[in-house]
Amino acid sequence: LLYPGATLFNQDFVKLMLPNDSVDLAIGNPPFGSEKIFDPKYPKMRAEIHDYFFMKALDKVRPVLEAMGKTITHIGDSGAGQVAKACNQIAVGVGVAAVAEVMKLAKACGVDPAPVREALLGGFAASRILEVHGERMLKRTFAPGFRIDLHAKDLAIALSGARSLNVPLPNTAFCQELFNASFAAGESGLDDSAMVKVLERMANHEIKAKS
Numbered sequence: 001l002l003y004p005g006a007t008l009f010n011q012d013f014v015k016l017m018l019p020n021d022s023v024d025l026a027i028g029n030p031p032f033g034s035e036k037i038f039d040p041k042y043p044k045m046r047a048e049i050h051d052y053f054f055m056k057a058l059d060k061v062r063p064v065l066e067a068m069g070k071t072i073t074h075i076g077d078s079g080a081g082q083v084a085k086a087c088n089q090i091a092v093g094v095g096v097a098a099v100a101e102v103m104k105l106a107k108a109c110g111v112d113p114a115p116v117r118e119a120l121l122g123g124f125a126a127s128r129i130l131e132v133h134g135e136r137m138l139k140r141t142f143a144p145g146f147r148i149d150l151h152a153k154d155l156a157i158a159l160s161g162a163r164s165l166n167v168p169l170p171n172t173a174f175c176q177e178l179f180n181a182s183f184a185a186g187e188s189g190l191d192d193s194a195m196v197k198v199l200e201r202m203a204n205h206e207i208k209a210k211s
Helices: 043-068 080-108 113-121 128-139 148-164 170-184 192-203
Strands: 013-018 021-026
Touching (some): 080 113, 080 128, 080 170, 080 192, 128 192, 170 192
Antiparallel strands (some): 013 021
């Protein structure tokens, strides 16, 4: 996405002269500059140069980013934002699964899940997931906000990356299996809060607020 006056960085080199020496900084596709092109004798300067150009680039595109969203956060090098997105999708997915289980347990105990949710929203268990997705579960409004198939795609990326790093993500894997069951039931196009339908079938009862 470009706009008038935008700066486009390519793989050209920016030459920065140092006392009795020089260093090359590559700006382009990830990784943002190759570690190999920096003189190892200047680790502190290497980091400062790296950060300087990142922030200059961010300042250039900030007006565009602010037109698309309210919160602009610089996470780190190229690819760091994708990691942050994966973390977000894990937190949301596992959160949805937790809320669905809360609703299922309340209902199984013969307690209306609606006031249970209301009570939890006033305490430490309060969350946007409980507020938004919990309401969707109670009202049975599963028109897609963020579809199950898209959420499952993101979790698959997270799990694949974690596997390559030998990092166990058991709760994420469980959440993905619930989404897989949604696929099997033909519900992949529904909102991710429809994960609750999988748990309902497992418990053989529907979670629904008393009218």
